[in-house]
Every structure is written in C-alpha cells, then in structure tokens.
Amino acid sequence: MKFSAVKGMRDVYPEDARLRNYILDAWRRVSLRNGFEEYDAPILEYLELFTVKSGPEIAEQLFGLTDRGGRNLAIRPEITPSLARMVAAKINALPRPIKWFSLPRLCRAERPQRGRLREFFQWNVDVIGVESVQADAECIFTLVDFLREVGLSPAEIMVRVGSRPIVLSLLRREGVCEEAMDKALLALDKRQKIPAEAFEAMLREIGVSAGAIAGLCEFLDTPPERIVQRIADSGLPGAEKEIADLQELESALAAMGVKEYIAFDLHIVRGLAYYTGVVYEAIAAGERAVAGGGRYDRLLELVGGPECPATGFGMGDVVLGLLLAEKGKLPPELTAGSLEFYVIDAEEGTFRQVLDITARLRAAGRSADYGFKRQGMGKQLKEADRRGSKFAVLVRREGLSVKTLATGEQTETTAETFLEKIR
Amino acid sequence: MKFSAVKGMRDVYPEDARLRNYILDAWRRVSLRNGFEEYDAPILEYLELFTVKSGPEIAEQLFGLTDRGGRNLAIRPEITPSLARMVAAKINALPRPIKWFSLPRLCRAERPQRGRLREFFQWNVDVIGVESVQADAECIFTLVDFLREVGLSPAEIMVRVGSRPIVLSLLRREGVCEEAMDKALLALDKRQKIPAEAFEAMLREIGVSAGAIAGLCEFLDTPPERIVQRIADSGLPGAEKEIADLQELESALAAMGVKEYIAFDLHIVRGLAYYTGVVYEAIAAGERAVAGGGRYDRLLELVGGPECPATGFGMGDVVLGLLLAEKGKLPPELTAGSLEFYVIDAEEGTFRQVLDITARLRAAGRSADYGFKRQGMGKQLKEADRRGSKFAVLVRREGLSVKTLATGEQTETTAETFLEKIR
16 A cells, blocks of 8 residues: 555544544543533644643654744644643633533654554543632542443542642651652652562662651551541641642542542652642553543643643543453444444335435434445345344335344335334 | 634634534534444644645645654645545455545644634545445435534525536537646636636637637526536537436435435536546535535545545535524524533532532433532522523532522422432
8 A cells, every 4th residue: 555544643444433432422421411611722732832831852742843934833742731821811701610621632752552642532621710629529520420431340440549749748758858859759650560679779769768768658558548547647747738638538529429439549649740739540450540630730820821720630542442442341332333224125116215215214313324236135134234224124116114123023114104203 | 821822723612612513513413324434534644645636736735744754744634535545445344335424623724714724624424435426416415414404494505516527528519628628617616706707718818719608608507407408418528427427416316305405507616636527515605615525536546546436525614613603503502501400508518418419410411510619509509500500409408409590490309309300
C-alpha cells in the first residue's frame, strides 16, 4: 500500500468505532446525570498556553506547527489549559459553580506503547469556583459512578486518594528540604512499583536518615481505613485545613455511598507540580492508572486569569478500553452491527416496494436496510443475518412476512398494516 | 487576557456544545437508521495523502507540520482520502457493500468568514464497492432523511442533482474543447450567481459561439421535472450509460418518497475534478450550499488501491447551524441545560441525606444535582430553576417533598418511597 496511518495513530474501523462510542457515550451519560455541562475548545492552541503550565520541555512532546503569521501553535496534549483560558475569559459572566466536562481528542508526540497512543480521547470532569472539598467529592463520586456504570467492581479498580499539602508537610517533618522535595515526591510515587531498598536509596540520596525513612514507611503503610484518622492525630504543622478537608472528604464520600471504591493513600502525589490539594488516581490491578486528578487552585492565574479554585480529573480511552476488554466488560453488541429491519424482495418485481418500505421505516425513526444487488432470497437472508438484523421483511407482490431472525418465527401481514404498526 | 483561541477557531461553551451535539447526534442517528456504520481516522495524515488527490496547491490551505522523523504531516481538511486509504488497506476483508459514515473534526487554514471557520465538523456518508446508481440514490435519500429530521422543508432547501459526464458531453457537443473544459465548468457553476452577460462572456472567452451559448442556456433552463427526459431524448454521444443512470436515479428517488426535495439541474458540477458521475448539492435559499457530493470512482486508485466504485457526500456543521438558527428549527432545550432533579436541604442538618439521595438518583441513571454551598431554600430553588431542573426534591429530617417546578405542584412522600419509585 502506498499510504498508511501516521505512526502511533489508529485507523478506527467500524468495530473500533463502536467501542469508542460505547466509552464516549458512557462518559457523556454519566457526566450529564451528575449535573456537568459539556464544553470543548479548538484542537489547536498557541504553544505558550501549554508551556506556561508545564514548562518549555513540554514542547518536545507536542505536535507543534507555525501558522502563516509566524505564531507557534500546537495540537492540544490536554484540555485543562484551554478550560482555564475559557473560564478566565468569561469569569464574571459564568454562573457558579462551573461544573463542566469535555471529551476532547488529544495528541502527544511521545513514543507509542501499550495503552499509550499518539492520538486518544480523554474524559475531563472539572468543578471551578468552589473552594469546598465537597467539589472534590463530587468529581470523585462522578468517577466512581462511571466505574459502576461500565461494571468495574472495587475488586477490579480502586480510587486511591492522597493530599499533596499533607504529604509535603509530612516530608518536611521527616527532614526533607524544599530543594529535594520533587525527588522525594518521585520516590513516593514509585514506592509501590519498586523494591523497598530502591525506595530507601532514593530517600537516603537526598539526605533523609534511616530512622526517618523507617518512620515514614510505617506511617505510609497505615491501612486506608485508618490513615485519615492517623493523619488527623499526628497534627502535621501547617496542614490543619488540609487535614480537616480530608476528613470531610472521607465523610462526604461515605454519605454518597462510594466508600467501597475509595482507599486513602499518601503515595498518590501526581507528577504535575500544579496540584495544590487533594489528588487521586483510579488504579486497576497491576498498578495501572486509568484516571487521575485533583485540586489545582493556581491554574487560572497561570493563564492570566484571576485567583480561582478548581478541581477535576481526566481519564483516557485507550487504557480504559484495554481494561474493559480484558475484564470481559464490553457488551456483546459491540462486536456486530445492529439493524432492526432488513427488507428483501421475496418475489421478482417488488424492488420498488422494498425501497418504499425501507424509506418509510427510516422516516419513522427505525433502522432499516436492503441490498443493492438483486439476489435470491437465501443470499439476502444471509446478508440480513450478517448485519445483525433483528427482523427480515419479505416483500411479495401481495402482502409481506416479518421474520424474527433469532427464532425463525414468521408472521404474515400487509405493507399497510405493518407500517401502521411501526408508526 | 493573556491567551485567546487561535484565530478562526471557536471556543465551545456549554450552549455551543449543546448545538453541536444536537447536530452530531442527528447526523449519527440518521446514518445508523439508514444502515451506515461509523468509522474514523487519525486527525493527522501524511501530507502526500492530500496532495495526491487535490494537487500540491492544497498544502497552502492546510495546517502542516513536520514530525521528528522529518516527514510532512497535515491536519486533515477532509476525511475522504483517509477513507479511501482505509478501505484500500482492507479491501479484500471488508464485506460489500461498504456503507460507512463519519463525523470528523477537520481543519483548514483558509481565511475565516461567515459560515467558514478554520475548525469544524463534517458529516460524511459514503457507499463503496457499488457501481449501481442505487448507491447514489441511497446517499441522497439519507441526506433528505436528515433534512426532514431537523425540520427543513423543500421550500427551505432542495437537493440539486447533476451529472458530470453528461455535462461534459453536452459542452463538447456545443464546441468546448478539452483544454477549456475546466473554465466552462466554472462558468456553469457560477451561472446562477452572476448576470447573464458575465456568464456569456466567460463562454465566449473560451471560443463558444453566441448560438451555442443560447442553445446551451435554453437546454440548462429546462424545468427540473422535465430535464432528465430531455437529456434522454437529446441522445448525447458517449453518455448513454450516464443517461440511463440518471433516469434510474430519478425513479429510485421517487420510489423512496423524496421527489419533492430533488431538482435535477445541470449547473451542479462540483469543483473537484475527481467526481466521475452523479453530483449533487443541498442548496438553501440564497444559493447557500449546505452539503455536496457525488460519485468518485477513481479515488481508491489514486491512493494506491484497486479500482473500486465509490459515492458519497459531506455536510459541515457551521453553515448548517446558521441555517437551522435562522429558520427557527433549533429545539428550545438547546438554550438551557436540562436536569431532572435538584435536591435541596430544606431543613438544617439534612445535607448528608441530600448527598445520599442525589447519589442514589444518579446511580439509577437519572440526572440529579445539589448545591455545594449551604444556602436558604429560596436561593436553592432559584438555582434549581436556573439549571432548568424539572423537579426540586426538598429534603427534611422526616420525609421529603417533590416539587414540579413548571407548575409548583408539590407531593409529600418519604425518601424510601421516592427512591423505590425511581428504581
């Protein structure tokens, strides 16, 4: 073949499109029933919108281009900067709270690997303008509502919830200095995927004593159901509000009936420096993060807007699709098309009636199709079957039969009666 | 503000997103009920995929970029080349007929103007692998099925159908030589938008005699209901098959009950050289084309695939959205959000019950929301109203009331009974 898809990007054939639509539809349905409104932004933004948030290094992971006016643009690798820009632009006109979601197409010029492609869709759910931790609870509830909707149980996936300010306070108390903080956070993030010695070595390297490491590990390993209370009891300096928030979050999530999906876990710190409060990840068996988010109260200021609290999460379609397939959670309809009626000329000279009946079924909102080629009834019935059609409509010069393909059951009627019933 | 949307591209705030989703949902619904299956392709393709179809000049109208491997890529300005590439790659594995649709996001680096933006969505409907003109009829029917679905009448929009091979044969007979053919087609395309003298001047310039011009005009102005018969009677040389096709198309569209939306019209030639047969445009009052398409039997070969017949059309969301708004065809729900239940703590100390009831409503698949701030009942009711909620659920320490906001009607019940009913 002369042409192929661009490296790291997928062609989406009908079977793939049905899977993608299943995911996107569920994202949209769950967002709407949780009271979020959809928004979108251009797929191209000025490059600086992304570098101002993530630093100039991000440019290397982007598909960048220069427009005819010489301005640097990039295909969006995430939608949160566009969200911040859009909200900041209308901050005084938008009624609060701003509960918005989006299903953007995103591109990243990173090395393709399993679960990571250069083009994907991401569910974004955000609450803007609300300081209260109830907004974080709302996002986490919405995330769990989705996990339930697609049939994932707490045995298959959990939302692990941490708090960056609390972790920072804890690390400071254990003697980590500000310059070494990023390395300490990285060590925490990796702890559950690396051997204990490797974790300890990472902390020793930045000057944390063996005793402090042991104390930290013991604290981190507090069981999830007790850790919030233990944090509260430990009286971490400068984190009083955050501790109260974590307690309120735990209680709100319990009131909303999603406790079984939640594990408080201070290893969750999220890489991005811009998170300012509660952070969380939905993690499936094998430490695969399917979603991640948290509070980011500084982002609007970064893009030139006013001070404004914000919190939210993102979930990608690729990892999720792999997980759902692996766990057998995909509905069987996704593998075949679905059609209600396949209309067949069962006698010669009835093709114009086939066209007429098909057109009327469609106009009545029902899905209906017919064959372009005039073939024998057997071949047409086979095609009806291949198309996953529920009924075959056999059109004769006088009257017609409606055949239920699953059972073979057949009822005789006339075109008028049949179409009357449909309407 | 520090950042704005890229020039010529739109931010899509919730109200805009509702309009876009209304259009995209209707496109998808109509496609599926007409038996088409959805596909998609990457938003980036190798630049050559577009230049091979449209010539090197197209590059100037594209957002192009170079990847780290030095290959020229472009954001897709249309999806048909990707479709041709995808079908060619699996030509032997795909069951025929291939009836596919797509709702791609597209970008073009052209000058923004009313109804034309640099980023937009386009409905694409194609039948591949079918030589019979019935496939063209199927696409045209689907187009009309959509026009009806959104409430556009034949008085507001018509599908004008022409035939490139017939027009070419007609122009040849009137003395237009092959080198001048593109100019003659351009004149034809413009005729209904320019003064008669300008049209005549365009043809005289390429050597068509005054008599031939008069004859051509007289022929072109044959009323739509008679022109197919007149074409048949005129016995244009070398267009016998195309004339029979046009007659069959007219008869198929009549059988499918969409005659009232169709006007045969040889002025419709479509700019793109790649059309090889029937061509058509959906044109609203004021000569605004909302959709266009036709048969393009050579495209698969152009991208390195086998010989394979193909036909289809595209419709953009921007012009369509303007037309629907102007004609008052947009459903009123699009201007406000829609929510089923807004849950209110009508007495102090009931907020945890509010959370519980909201969570249960959502888990039952119903849309429900509540306020993050604890406010008086009046303010919460006002917010319920602003959110377009159907019901307010007033939660008290003992029992609750369900208030229908449109009528003010209120029924007393208990949380258990209410939730039982919902399930």
